[in-house]
Amino acid sequence: MTADVRKLISVVVPMHNEAGNIERLHGTLTSVLSGLTGFDYEMVCVDDGSRDGTLDALLAKAALDPHVRVVELSRNFGKEAALTAGLDQARGDAVVPLDADLQDPPELIAELIAQWQAGHDVVLARRVDRHVDSFFKRKTAEVFYAIHNSISPLKIPSNVGDFRLMDRCVVDVIKSLPERQRFMKGLFAWAGFKTAVVDYTRAPRHRGDSSFSGWRLWNLALEGITSFSTAPLRIWTYLGGIGALLTFLYATLIVIRTLVYGVDVPGYASLLVAVLFYGSLQLIGIGVLGEYIGRIYMEAKQRPAYVIRRLHGTDRAGGSTQE
Numbered sequence: 001m002t003a004d005v006r007k008l009i010s011v012v013v014p015m016h017n018e019a020g021n022i023e024r025l026h027g028t029l030t031s032v033l034s035g036l037t038g039f040d041y042e043m044v045c046v047d048d049g050s051r052d053g054t055l056d057a058l059l060a061k062a063a064l065d066p067h068v069r070v071v072e073l074s075r076n077f078g079k080e081a082a083l084t085a086g087l088d089q090a091r092g093d094a095v096v097p098l099d100a101d102l103q104d105p106p107e108l109i110a111e112l113i114a115q116w117q118a119g120h121d122v123v124l125a126r127r128v129d130r131h132v133d134s135f136f137k138r139k140t141a142e143v144f145y146a147i148h149n150s151i152s153p154l155k156i157p158s159n160v161g162d163f164r165l166m167d168r169c170v171v172d173v174i175k176s177l178p179e180r181q182r183f184m185k186g187l188f189a190w191a192g193f194k195t196a197v198v199d200y201t202r203a204p205r206h207r208g209d210s211s212f213s214g215w216r217l218w219n220l221a222l223e224g225i226t227s228f229s230t231a232p233l234r235i236w237t238y239l240g241g242i243g244a245l246l247t248f249l250y251a252t253l254i255v256i257r258t259l260v261y262g263v264d265v266p267g268y269a270s271l272l273v274a275v276l277f278y279g280s281l282q283l284i285g286i287g288v289l290g291e292y293i294g295r296i297y298m299e300a301k302q303r304p305a306y307v308i309r310r311l312h313g314t315d316r317a318g319g320s321t322q323e
């Protein structure tokens, strides 16, 4: 009756239409994880409403390999929600979220674990070379981090994705955060803890296409900024203040001019410009309010971030004493 003292590593993989990647992902993960001495492992695969046979492929794997656990969501909830579901189900002493497309090299996990063993609670995997991502994606990511980090009190490390290792204590903190609209990179950064960084080169997607189009990335960026900063809300006070001041100065100028030179007939152009300018400014301000109110509304409804249709293969696998 040897007590199971081996630590459990959970790899959490959100999957949306990744059927073509499962074989290779499972193979690579198995060879990396089974090569670790002194650790058990589980792969928590979240099927995020795929329509391409991802679930069947996962279930086939789970039937053969007890390390594979499958969380089947009731529909497509998006990557952030799928990842949340995976983290909630993971039972490991350390948890590693990983993309299914093998853009995050599983080989790096050994290094992440080494840093974890050295006493760090969070080990970030940082992409030093993102040449496989399009120029557009790299640039927009750069701009996003620059804007986000300049207006938000919370700094998100740039070039770090969801690929990282987190100790159980960090995962518990993330799980305890009540918000429904989950911008995971932000939540991870918010949690803090003792952090180390490991560098790697980003590989191209193994199969399939990225599901993050320009519009989806834009929404993710809005989510990130509005989740962690109120600067866009407050800026209107200052813009309004500056506008009022300028208007006051201009009004004084007009009064003086009228007193000195008498009434003249000003063109309507300046009037129109001022009206249109402030009109647009007000609309933008209202739009920003709308962004936040929309988010308050979504939170207020208290709907869960995801719905699980079914859990498959939930027994802890690979234990030295149990079957």
Ligand code: UDP
Binding pocket: 013, 014, 015, 016, 017, 018, 048, 076, 077, 078, 079, 082, 098, 099, 100, 101, 103, 209, 210, 211, 212
């Ligand atoms: N993903 C998901 N739900 C979605 C979209 C994506 O679970 O609605 C998963 C996807 O299967 C992959 C990961 O999120 O494992 C990253 O997606 P992708 O590779 O498309 O993003 P990129 O690498 O282009 O940022």
Ligand code: MG
Binding pocket: 099, 101, 103, 205, 210
């Ligand atoms: Mg990818």
